[in-house]
Amino acid sequence: QVQLVESGGGLVQAGASLKLSCVVSGRAFSKYGMGWFRQAPGKERGLVASINFSGGATKYAESVEGRFTISRDNAKSTVYLHMSSLQPEDTAVYYCAAGRTSWGFRESEFAHWGQGTQVTVSS
Numbered sequence: 001q002v003q004l005v006e007s008g009g010g011l012v013q014a015g016a017s018l019k020l021s022c023v024v025s026g027r028a029f030s031k032y033g034m035g036w037f038r039q040a041p042g043k044e045r046g047l048v049a050s051i052n053f054s055g056g057a058t059k060y061a062e063s064v065e066g067r068f069t070i071s072r073d074n075a076k077s078t079v080y081l082h083m084s085s086l087q088p089e090d091t092a093v094y095y096c097a098a099g100r101t102s103w104g105f106r107e108s109e110f111a112h113w114g115q116g117t118q119v120t121v122s123s
Helices: none
Strands: 003-007 008-012 018-025 034-039 046-051 059-060 068-073 078-085 094-098 111-114 116-122
Touching: 003 094, 008 068, 008 078, 018 034, 018 094, 018 116, 034 068, 046 078, 059 068
Parallel strands: 008 116
Antiparallel strands: 003 018, 018 078, 034 046, 034 094, 046 059, 068 078, 094 111, 094 116
């Protein structure tokens, strides 16, 4: 059984940084792409960032480009999302997702999901 366990969310002030972590168990972590998605109240869930199986390629939503960094440690079966210069519009539930293949960008390309972690940014 594949499990994704996220941690690191919380309440911060605008301009602060947070680092989310997601530990994956139950599959060969290093073979698959990983992603972070988010869903704000009243909005659809969307991609924040994705990373390919080796960590050699990444893709970001335009709204977070230059502020967020996705990375992975295949030895620890963990993917990270380092978020800096956080703004109130970044407030959302953040979901970790494990891809069906070596890299993905759309929700349909991700097979397994974490339970989500709340990030709230106050102004």
